[in-house]
Amino acid sequence: MSIEDFISKVVYRSAEALYGAIEEGQLQIQKTRKEFEGDYTLVTFPLLRRSRKSPEATATEIGEHIVSSVAEIESFNVIKGFLNLTLSASFWAARFTEMAADVHYGQAAATGRTIMIEYSSPNTNKPLHLGHIRNNLLGYSVAQILKANGHKVIKANLVNDRGIHICKSMLAWQRFGHGETPASTGMKGDHLVGKYYVEFDKHYKAEVKELMAQGQSEEEAKKNAPIICDAQAMLRQWEAKEPAVYGLWQTMNGWVYEGFDVTYKALGVDFDKVYYESQTYLLGKSIVEEGLQKGVFYRRDDGSVWIDLTADGLDEKLLLRNDGTSVYMTQDLGTAFRRFEDNKLDDLIYVVGNEQNYHFQVLKLVLKKLGYAWSDHITHLSYGMVELPEGKMKSREGTVVDADDLIADMVRTAREMSDELGKLNDCSEQEANAISTMVGMGALKYFILKVDPKKTMLFDPRESIDFNGNTGPFIQYTHARICSILRKAQQADVEFDGSVMAIAYLPEEIELVKMLADYPSAVAAAGANFAPSMVGAYAYELAKQFNGYYHDHSILKEERADVRRMRLQLVQQVARVIRSSMALLGIEVPERM
RNA sequence: GGUUCCGUAGCUCAGUUGGAUAGAGCAACAGCCUUCUAAGCUGUGGGUCACGCGUUCGAGCCGCGUCGGAAUCACCA
Numbered sequence: 001m002s003i004e005d006f007i008s009k010v011v012y013r014s015a016e017a018l019y020g021a022i023e024e025g026q027l028q029i030q031k032t033r034k035e036f037e038g039d040y041t042l043v044t045f046p047l048l049r050r051s052r053k054s055p056e057a058t059a060t061e062i063g064e065h066i067v068s069s070v071a072e073i074e075s076f077n078v079i080k081g082f083l084n085l086t087l088s089a090s091f092w093a094a095r096f097t098e099m100a101a102d103v104h105y106g107q108a109a110a111t112g113r114t115i116m117i118e119y120s121s122p123n124t125n126k127p128l129h130l131g132h133i134r135n136n137l138l139g140y141s142v143a144q145i146l147k148a149n150g151h152k153v154i155k156a157n158l159v160n161d162r163g164i165h166i167c168k169s170m171l172a173w174q175r176f177g178h179g180e181t182p183a184s185t186g187m188k189g190d191h192l193v194g195k196y197y198v199e200f201d202k203h204y205k206a207e208v209k210e211l212m213a214q215g216q217s218e219e220e221a222k223k224n225a226p227i228i229c230d231a232q233a234m235l236r237q238w239e240a241k242e243p244a245v246y247g248l249w250q251t252m253n254g255w256v257y258e259g260f261d262v263t264y265k266a267l268g269v270d271f272d273k274v275y276y277e278s279q280t281y282l283l284g285k286s287i288v289e290e291g292l293q294k295g296v297f298y299r300r301d302d303g304s305v306w307i308d309l310t311a312d313g314l315d316e317k318l319l320l321r322n323d324g325t326s327v328y329m330t331q332d333l334g335t336a337f338r339r340f341e342d343n344k345l346d347d348l349i350y351v352v353g354n355e356q357n358y359h360f361q362v363l364k365l366v367l368k369k370l371g372y373a374w375s376d377h378i379t380h381l382s383y384g385m386v387e388l389p390e391g392k393m394k395s396r397e398g399t400v401v402d403a404d405d406l407i408a409d410m411v412r413t414a415r416e417m418s419d420e421l422g423k424l425n426d427c428s429e430q431e432a433n434a435i436s437t438m439v440g441m442g443a444l445k446y447f448i449l450k451v452d453p454k455k456t457m458l459f460d461p462r463e464s465i466d467f468n469g470n471t472g473p474f475i476q477y478t479h480a481r482i483c484s485i486l487r488k489a490q491q492a493d494v495e496f497d498g499s500v501m502a503i504a505y506l507p508e509e510i511e512l513v514k515m516l517a518d519y520p521s522a523v524a525a526a527g528a529n530f531a532p533s534m535v536g537a538y539a540y541e542l543a544k545q546f547n548g549y550y551h552d553h554s555i556l557k558e559e560r561a562d563v564r565r566m567r568l569q570l571v572q573q574v575a576r577v578i579r580s581s582m583a584l585l586g587i588e589v590p591e592r593m
Numbered sequence: 594g595g596u597u598c599c600g601u602a603g604c605u606c607a608g609u610u611g612g613a614u615a616g617a618g619c620a621a622c623a624g625c626c627u628u629c630u631a632a633g634c635u636g637u638g639g640g641u642c643a644c645g646c647g648u649u650c651g652a653g654c655c656g657c658g659u660c661g662g663a664a665u666c667a668c669c670a
Contacts, residue, residue: 033613043612045650055650081650082613123670160670277670304668313596314666321668328670357597358665384599385663421632439632451606455599456663463605467632469618470606477632485629525609537607540617547633556629593632 019050038084055081108150119351126194128403139351140269141532149527172200189255284334384456414440446472478543482575483591539581
């Protein structure tokens with residue numbers, strides 16, 4: 001039973017003894033704020049109607065009843081209408097023993113629910129950038145958090161591997177590529193393909209400009225530029241699976257995947273299922289048929305299929321082109337249907353930027369109108385854009401922050417910083433690299449994950465690379481320190497793996513135990529809110545609490561053996577919980593740094 | 594114009610279900626390395642939670658409105 005449940009039971013019992021039956025959820029119990037004395041607090045205002053007494057008198061009455069009847073509650077105090085209850089030190093000691101013994105501490109019991117989370121979803125025409133990093137980190141972290149909450153999680157990646165944008169880089173490579181390959185140039189495959197995507201745009205613009213000089217309007221010129229017409233022809237050839245085009249497509253996508261794999265690995269993300277749009281883009285047409293039959297959709301004179309959502313405050317939406325080909329929405333209807341059917345999903349989460357809020361609003365509404373109950377179990381985990389100090393990232397202005405470059409920068413800075421501080425002097429080159437990678441990536445990941453997903457965030461390179469304060473490296477540093485203490489204890493042959501002593505804890509130690517005890521609820525709250533930021537805040541608080549404790553108490557030099565053991569055990573648990581909460585953020589934690 | 598989201602300290606951001614005197618970090622200033630890692634610790638200053646009205650015993654959080662910002666409203670994905 002969790003502490004919250006225990007307190008809740010105790011409070012209900014006393015309140016009911018005094019005032020008669022009370023409906024569940026009527027009483028508000030919360031953790032006591034730091035500035036007040038006590039562990040848990042009952043807000044008595046909702047009870048005043050029943051007690052017919054002042055807030056203070058009511059609180060006192062309940063407090064007295066609880067303290068006299070429950071051994072674990074040591075004392076209480078009343079401030080205004082708030083009843084603060086203090087648990088006994090022996091209660092916390094027992095609680096600590098329990099969690100230290102629990103191998104799966106923080107891992108919730110299996111819920112039996114299966115949740116698919118789709119994230120990343122890259123286009124295969126250019127390398128990943130900062131925006132993708134936010135997406136990948138969020139998706140991976142939320143998946144970890146949902147797992148810790150006992151759900152079965154399927155991580156899915158839907159690769160946008162077809163379409164006109166892919167043909168653009170293919171065409172440009174064919175014309176201007178001189179047979180370049182990742183091997184011949186030493187370039188990462190995704191960067192090489194991206195280079196030709198840019199190359200296409202350059203030529204396209206030049207052609208448009210020329211046509212406009214010849215008197216065409218901008219609109220005409222954009223439609224008539226030979227190179228874009230050729231790209232469109234190429235797309236048709238691809239759809240007809242013409243060997244030359246199809247083969248080139250496979251080759252170039254292969255390069256991109258090799259490149260993406262490197263980036264994914266550096267980010268520490270992975271997938272259980274990879275879907276390719278080239279294999280799913282025809283899905284959804286049967287759903288369109290179904291909608292027509294049910295009268296939810298309608299066909300226009302030109303043959304295209306639409307749904308009218310104006311009554312719901314939205315617009316009319318195209319679902320099938322007049323030539324019978326599908327659009328984005330058609331595909332998403334189809335893939336959502338297939339996923340729920342094939343995997344017996346309870347929930348489907350899409351990690352997609354907020355520029356697609358409208359799309360998902362429509363998607364859910366259409367499915368609902370078709371009568372699919374599971375439409376309510378689709379969640380769009382919408383996240384805000386990442387902006388730079390100079391403003392938005394614009395590929396045209398070359399202000400896009402490339403994912404690989406950024407990763408390399410972070411790791412390099414971590415290394416420089418470590419060298420400067422002399423932290424890694426007695427490490428092998430290999431160890432030093434591994435640690436610098438963990439720290440650099442930890443800084444990047446924490447910096448991005450600590451902000452609420454739905455908010456537009458500012459990415460200031462200077463600040464992200466700061467390793468002081470509320471940062472990943474601060475938390476990693478705390479962990480490294482604890483590991484160092486444990487190493488020294490081992491060298492000194494101090495035993496600390498026995499049972500926890502039933503000795504008096506200091507207030508600072510109880511604070512630490514309380515924080516450790518909070519871990520499961522922090523994870524649960526983060527899961528309910530799809531907010532890795534909440535786990536991050538918890539880990540930071542815990543690390544801070546430890547650092548305060550670290551300064552005020554010598555852990556190894558305590559003379560009483562039982563106290564020393566108790567402290568070492570406590571500190572060991574802190575390290576363990578830091579490790580697991582950072583794992584929920586996909587952040588590795590070094591043992592020294 | 595419609596829809597959705599955001600607005601909290603100079604800056605970047607926290608603030609699970611409405612609860613007490615709104616919190617961190619950065620930046621600024623003042624201390625602390627003879628002590629288990631100073632990527633650290635302690636302290637000081639800094640706020641009309643955009644604004645107004647409402648609901649409530651109680652609002653940063655809920656409702657309505659106003660202002661400011663973002664996204665979106667394609668036979669693109």
